[in-house]
Amino acid sequence: MSATALLRAEGLRKSFGPLEVLRGIDLEVAAGERIAILGSSGSGKSTLLRCLNFMELPSAGRIFIDGERVGREGGRSDQIRYDDAELCGLRTRIGMIFQQFNLFPHMTVLGNVMEGPRTVLGRAKAEAEKTARTYLARVGLGDKADEYPSRLSGGQQQRVAIARALAMDPEILLFDEPTSSLDPELVGEVLATILDLSGEGRTMLLVTHELGFAYHFATRVLFLHDGVIYEEGTPDEILKHPRRERTQAFLSRFTSFRF
Amino acid sequence: MTGPSFDFGEVLGNIDLLLRGIALTLFLWILAFSFALAVGLALALARASARTWLSWPAGAYVEVFRNTPVLVQLIWFYYAFPVLTGVQMSPFTAALIGLCLNTSAYMSEIYRAGLQSIARGQWEAGRALGMRGRQALVRIVLPQAVRRMIPAFTNRGVELAKMTSIASVLSVHELMYEAKLLSTQTFLPLETFTIVAVIYLLLIYPGTLAALLLERRLSRRYAT
Amino acid sequence: MPSYAWDFSPIWRNADLLLAGLANTIWLSAASIAVGLAIGLGLAILRLSHSRLVSAPAGALIEFYRNTPPLVHFFWYYYGLPILLGVSLSPFAAALLALSVQSGAFFAEVFRGGIVSIERGQWEAGRALGMSRRQLMRRIILPQAVRRMVPPLMERSFEVVKTTALAATLAYSELLYQAMTLASRSYRPLETYSAVALIFFLLLLTASLAMRQVEARLRIGQP
Numbered sequence: 273m274s275a276t277a278l279l280r281a282e283g284l285r286k287s288f289g290p291l292e293v294l295r296g297i298d299l300e301v302a303a304g305e306r307i308a309i310l311g312s313s314g315s316g317k318s319t320l321l322r323c324l325n326f327m328e329l330p331s332a333g334r335i336f337i338d339g340e341r342v343g344r345e346g347g348r349s350d351q352i353r354y355d356d357a358e359l360c361g362l363r364t365r366i367g368m369i370f371q372q373f374n375l376f377p378h379m380t381v382l383g384n385v386m387e388g389p390r391t392v393l394g395r396a397k398a399e400a401e402k403t404a405r406t407y408l409a410r411v412g413l414g415d416k417a418d419e420y421p422s423r424l425s426g427g428q429q430q431r432v433a434i435a436r437a438l439a440m441d442p443e444i445l446l447f448d449e450p451t452s453s454l455d456p457e458l459v460g461e462v463l464a465t466i467l468d469l470s471g472e473g474r475t476m477l478l479v480t481h482e483l484g485f486a487y488h489f490a491t492r493v494l495f496l497h498d499g500v501i502y503e504e505g506t507p508d509e510i511l512k513h514p515r516r517e518r519t520q521a522f523l524s525r526f527t528s529f530r531f
Numbered sequence: 532m533t534g535p536s537f538d539f540g541e542v543l544g545n546i547d548l549l550l551r552g553i554a555l556t557l558f559l560w561i562l563a564f565s566f567a568l569a570v571g572l573a574l575a576l577a578r579a580s581a582r583t584w585l586s587w588p589a590g591a592y593v594e595v596f597r598n599t600p601v602l603v604q605l606i607w608f609y610y611a612f613p614v615l616t617g618v619q620m621s622p623f624t625a626a627l628i629g630l631c632l633n634t635s636a637y638m639s640e641i642y643r644a645g646l647q648s649i650a651r652g653q654w655e656a657g658r659a660l661g662m663r664g665r666q667a668l669v670r671i672v673l674p675q676a677v678r679r680m681i682p683a684f685t686n687r688g689v690e691l692a693k694m695t696s697i698a699s700v701l702s703v704h705e706l707m708y709e710a711k712l713l714s715t716q717t718f719l720p721l722e723t724f725t726i727v728a729v730i731y732l733l734l735i736y737p738g739t740l741a742a743l744l745l746e747r748r749l750s751r752r753y754a755t
Numbered sequence: 756m757p758s759y760a761w762d763f764s765p766i767w768r769n770a771d772l773l774l775a776g777l778a779n780t781i782w783l784s785a786a787s788i789a790v791g792l793a794i795g796l797g798l799a800i801l802r803l804s805h806s807r808l809v810s811a812p813a814g815a816l817i818e819f820y821r822n823t824p825p826l827v828h829f830f831w832y833y834y835g836l837p838i839l840l841g842v843s844l845s846p847f848a849a850a851l852l853a854l855s856v857q858s859g860a861f862f863a864e865v866f867r868g869g870i871v872s873i874e875r876g877q878w879e880a881g882r883a884l885g886m887s888r889r890q891l892m893r894r895i896i897l898p899q900a901v902r903r904m905v906p907p908l909m910e911r912s913f914e915v916v917k918t919t920a921l922a923a924t925l926a927y928s929e930l931l932y933q934a935m936t937l938a939s940r941s942y943r944p945l946e947t948y949s950a951v952a953l954i955f956f957l958l959l960l961t962a963s964l965a966m967r968q969v970e971a972r973l974r975i976g977q978p
Contacts, residue, residue, distance in 0.1 A: 327879060356887070363884065370879065373876075374880035387884065388884040598956050600920035603931055603952050606931070611948040611949060693823070694824070700924055707824065707826055711830065720835045723835075725831065728823050728827045735823065
């Protein structure tokens, strides 16, 4: 394992009660990589993403950011201890976009995008506003700054959510099925926005069912099955010429999909 | 001065007095609740009526009973109303009338909200099948509405149970009245009222739990 | 049946008595609501605690006061508590304690319900931005929760105002007690109680209408 990886997971496991969802994930993400994570429901793809920014605490395994271990061994029975302040700091470096957008309904669009820089990063109001407007314009919603989220379409809300995550200037962006809750005609605008970001060399991990998009967007594709990385490779390798049985079975279900 | 000594035993020794009170409390509750269900329905229908000479007084009635304290209502029926009619009522009757009319005002709101809560689509689906208005009401809307109203009715039942204690002010010999009597007889107000509070809790809490369970069952069954 | 001759003159002559009662009703209501809100907040915080040692007793206390009649507590605080404490309580103090503790129990459930009702996604979005628990509560959860809490808090306060009438049984000179005094003095129970019922009605109806206005305003801007 190279030490230049931006993000590294070793032996990552996660159980919810008796149910073991992640059964040992080893993953390295280099800066600038764009990774698409595929898999059927229950394969653990969302859980994997949520462990990377510690929205879920791993049951076992280690995660390294920039070579530095997050959390430390401590206490009895080899339990990993996580310090809340450390996790908060970490989350300013890793941004997340949710399937349900989760915009703050009691703030305007501008307020939503400003909230991170102002409250978490402690920036001055004027500076935060400037940053927010920049990123809103970036996602094409500069004119909606003073609207409340409920007035926007799903696609627009998700784009605001992307701007909100970008405003923190994170080193890594995590997308948890960003278009799965959208009406079909709104999916395109969000995917276009995400694709647009890829030109900037940002490190991104994307859990998605949009295979065509994954093909054009990703530098690497992971196929998860039963809580482990079953197969991984370039988009060509995985999506056009999958070698292993379950990957082929999964892809064959997307019959509308032709390369 | 030495600390107070508690003597729950003496109070519990007079449990028969309290049981008599409980019996009357239950009797008062059952009568008031049953009548209120009927009166409440009549009121709801009156309010929904297109005839203003029906809907307006019914509306005013509901506002009056919801915007005055229960004790004031009970006292009015016992002390003031007989002056108007020339007929003296027993404390029990006055309390029953007051509690029943009060509860019926809230019941009418429950009926109204329940019927309104059934989406228009249900009425329309019934009509689209060729049902007449009344058929749609009885076969489609009412069954659904009644299920939704049950938790609210149960909550009202709980409130009514608490209100029965106010009848003690009119000297109705229900549980609260017996409690006051007992506390002066035994000179043990602390023990008496603590025990009576617990008795009320045991009588009323199951009602609250039932309402909660009914609400949950309801939302699970009809969740989309 | 001879028609009854109404005579409201004792009412007008003793209007000051009734107004003093009204003032006391309002005073007891306001004080009970204020103290009740404070107690409710404290209880809600205890109830929301992650430690069962703290949340369970708080929950028991809340359920106890929510499922027992107010009148029992009026008598318990006035006749019973002094025995425990060794000090006697004025009717006002006993009524205030009974009302604020009981309303506190109801308020606590409103506070708790408001916070718990904010959906998970909001908590997650705030955490994902790197917010600490404190920042999350202050910036995201509480502003949304408070909005939801206002209508039920108002409803409960409304009930408190109605319940102050029970203080008449402790001989506290709020409005109903004044009415009882006047009715026996004037031998005019019909006029007295009707007038006082009307005063209560006007007071509470005004409060009712004000509440509906606030609720309507809160709904603006909500989807």
